[in-house]
Amino acid sequence: MDAKIKVDNIKKTFTLSKKQMKINKSNEKRKVAVNGLSFEAFSGQIYGLLGPNGAGKTTTLRCISTLIKPDEGDIYVKGHSVLKDPYNVRKNIGFLTSDLKLEEFFTPDYMFDFFARLHGLSADKTQERKEELFAKFGIDHFRQVKISDLSTGMRQKVQLVISIVHDPEIIIFDEPTNGLDIITAKIVTDFLIELKEKGKTIIVSTHIFSLVEKICDRVGIIIDGLLIYDDSLEAVHNTHKDVEDLFFDLAGENLS
Numbered sequence: 557m558d559a560k561i562k563v564d565n566i567k568k569t570f571t572l573s574k575k576q577m578k579i580n581k582s583n584e585k586r587k588v589a590v591n592g593l594s595f596e597a598f599s600g601q602i603y604g605l606l607g608p609n610g611a612g613k614t615t616t617l618r619c620i621s622t623l624i625k626p627d628e629g630d631i632y633v634k635g636h637s638v639l640k641d642p643y644n645v646r647k648n649i650g651f652l653t654s655d656l657k658l659e660e661f662f663t664p665d666y667m668f669d670f671f672a673r674l675h676g677l678s679a680d681k682t683q684e685r686k687e688e689l690f691a692k693f694g695i696d697h698f699r700q701v702k703i704s705d706l707s708t709g710m711r712q713k714v715q716l717v718i719s720i721v722h723d724p725e726i727i728i729f730d731e732p733t734n735g736l737d738i739i740t741a742k743i744v745t746d747f748l749i750e751l752k753e754k755g756k757t758i759i760v761s762t763h764i765f766s767l768v769e770k771i772c773d774r775v776g777i778i779i780d781g782l783l784i785y786d787d788s789l790e791a792v793h794n795t796h797k798d799v800e801d802l803f804f805d806l807a808g809e810n811l812s
């Protein structure tokens with residue numbers, strides 16, 4: 557099987573501000589967020605990057621999505637290097653994070669059209685895609701309401717649909733169900749399963765064991781910037797009761 561995403565020995569170090577050093581309760585000026593990470597993700601599968609707070613999940617996903625550059629190593633998305641060919645990487649990726657800022661003044665309808673134009677979609681295609689996604693995520697009834705007047709859950713739905721407006725082959729999703737109510741969380745997880753069945757390649761980051769069990773085909777366990785496990789869910793179940801059992805078995809002594 558050909559890897560759609562190949563993360564090849566990436567390293568990323570941040571220089572910390574005084575404030576960040578205080579938060580980290582450390583005198584160290586530099587923080588190694590990701591320390592020589594490698595894994596592959598395949599089409600028709602969901603790869604779950606699982607780890608506690610500060611493990612390096614978001615940093616890894618931001619490197620894959622070309623928002624930041626790894627200091628060492630490289631990542632190949634459909635063979636395109638994030639360092640040498642970020643344009644073609646971006647074209648193939650939809651990146652979703654709850655950090656995305658939406659313009660408060662605009663409506664979901666306007667935002668969707670704006671991002672569709674940015675991705676070069678025709679007017680017909682934009683309309684077709686908008687109707688499909690707005691119906692699926694229940695956005696229809698607030699499509700003309702200003703973002704500033706929407707609830708957090710409603711905004712998250714809008715963020716989700718605009719990040720996949722171009723129907724990307726690869727979807728990178730940072731904490732997919734964070735902050736969502738139980739109904740929206742189910743719509744999102746069902747949608748991810750539907751996308752993988754269509755042959756998309758999906759990487760999600762999470763700290764929720766049950767989400768990995770429910771939707772992932774492979775799991776990578778990341779702690780302190782290091783990938784300490786990388787295998788199929790089937791392999792997990794061959795040796796352990798479940799992912800939680802595996803996590804505490806492997807990570808127990810590394811956790812503080």
Ligand SMILES: Nc1ncnc2c1ncn2[C@@H]1O[C@H](COP(=O)(O)OP(=O)(O)OP(=O)(O)O)[C@@H](O)[C@H]1O
Nearest residue numbers: 570571572587589608609610611612613614615616
């Ligand atoms: N821009 C930055 N500047 C300084 N330090 C950073 C920056 N981004 C991340 N870090 C640090 O790098 C480490 C890894 O952070 P990262 O956000 O990748 O972890 P995470 O696994 O996504 O955690 P969480 O689940 O809390 O989001 C943390 O110690 C974090 O404080």
